[in-house]
Amino acid sequence: xxxxxxxxxxxxxxxxxxxxxxxxxxxxxxxxxxxxxxxxxxxxxxxxxxxxxxxxxxxxxxxxxxxxxxxxxxxxxxxxxxxxxxxxxxxxxxxxxxxxxxxxxxxxxxxxxxxxxxxxxxxxxxxxxxxxxxxxxxxxxxxxxxxxxxxxxxxxxxxxxxxxxxxxxxxxxxxxxxxxxxxxxxxxxxxxxxxxxxxxxxxxxxxxx
Amino acid sequence: xxxxxxxxxxxxxxxxxxxxxxxxxxxxxxxxxxxxxxxxxxxxxxxxxxxxxxxxxxxxxxxxxxxxxxxxxxxxxxxxxxxxxx
Numbered sequence: 001x002x003x004x005x006x007x008x009x010x011x012x013x014x015x016x017x018x019x020x021x022x023x024x025x026x027x028x029x030x031x032x033x034x035x036x037x038x039x040x041x042x043x044x045x046x047x048x049x050x051x052x053x054x055x056x057x058x059x060x061x062x063x064x065x066x067x068x069x070x071x072x073x074x075x076x077x078x079x080x081x082x083x084x085x086x087x088x089x090x091x092x093x094x095x096x097x098x099x100x101x102x103x104x105x106x107x108x109x110x111x112x113x114x115x116x117x118x119x120x121x122x123x124x125x126x127x128x129x130x131x132x133x134x135x136x137x138x139x140x141x142x143x144x145x146x147x148x149x150x151x152x153x154x155x156x157x158x159x160x161x162x163x164x165x166x167x168x169x170x171x172x173x174x175x176x177x178x179x180x181x182x183x184x185x186x187x188x189x190x191x192x193x194x195x196x197x198x199x200x201x202x203x204x205x206x207x208x209x
Numbered sequence: 210x211x212x213x214x215x216x217x218x219x220x221x222x223x224x225x226x227x228x229x230x231x232x233x234x235x236x237x238x239x240x241x242x243x244x245x246x247x248x249x250x251x252x253x254x255x256x257x258x259x260x261x262x263x264x265x266x267x268x269x270x271x272x273x274x275x276x277x278x279x280x281x282x283x284x285x286x287x288x289x290x291x292x293x294x295x
Contacts, residue, residue, distance in 0.1 A: 080233070080249030088291075105251065130294055137251035139229040171290055173225050175253045178294045186294040209224075 078107040082137035084116040084203060087176055089131035089189025090124040090196060097121050100200050105137045112138050115204040126196045130186030131179035133168070133203060140174050141208045148207025150177055155200045170207055177203070213239045219249070221270050227283040228274040230254040232267055256283040
């Protein structure tokens with residue numbers, strides 16, 4: 001069939017509440033590039049009755065602008081799980097608590113928000129190597145800047161006479177968090193006062209990828 | 210009503226200077242063949258890791274991306290970080 005030229009298509013009831021069906025399931029309604037959809041009525045906005053699903057990955061929505069601007073494009077959102085681990089600061093093979101070791105993440109654009117809990121039940125001996133937590137779900141930004149911020153809490157002794165506070169530092173190109181003291185120096189796993197095995201560590205933070 | 214769990218690899222990405230391999234797994238739960246939930250789980254492999262337990266498609270990409278130069282560079286980078294923070 002050819003082209004139909006019309007000015008208006010309205011529901012046959014002409015009372016403004018009918019449903020007009022375009023196409024059928026599996027068919028494609030093609031709106032050519034450059035076409036503008038407008039709303040001439042008094043009610044602003046567009047109401048959809050279901051989710052939007054693009055037929056190509058990595059497509060998104062430009063928010064807050066009237067021209068395509070890369071920094072305004074929201075083209076990635078994801079929720080999921082990750083598994084925190086202790087990477088360094090011990091010898092042996094850690095046996096993680098199945099109930100107290102878990103992680104969740106939400107990725108919005110280029111920023112990843114994470115939280116997690118980790119507990120080693122048995123299998124390790126603390127060593128002089130610097131403590132590192134890992135298993136993060138995405139590699140951090142490839143740039144020479146600290147890509148995010150984190151904090152952690154613990155339910156058993158993590159107090160040492162020489163270190164008032166602990167910090168988690170994440171470098172570029174990493175999925176690992178380094179535990180450091182206020183002086184920026186790494187904390188060895190066998191530091192007196194730190195309970196590595198049996199302690200539940202809760203981590204939360206965000207970083208750029 | 211039979212529930213089934215299926216793990217699939219949804220996405221494998223090679224990321225950054227040191228060719229980290231980002232893996233996105235999907236856990237799909239179906240009831241009588243009808244999908245009722247889908248959850249993502251992610252992990253990252255670095256060039257110093259043992260990949261022998263990984264799915265073959267992941268191993269293949271690791272083996273392609275992780276040249277000896279990449280592995281050496283990653284080890285050197287890790288050592289540099291540990292020296293700085295240790």
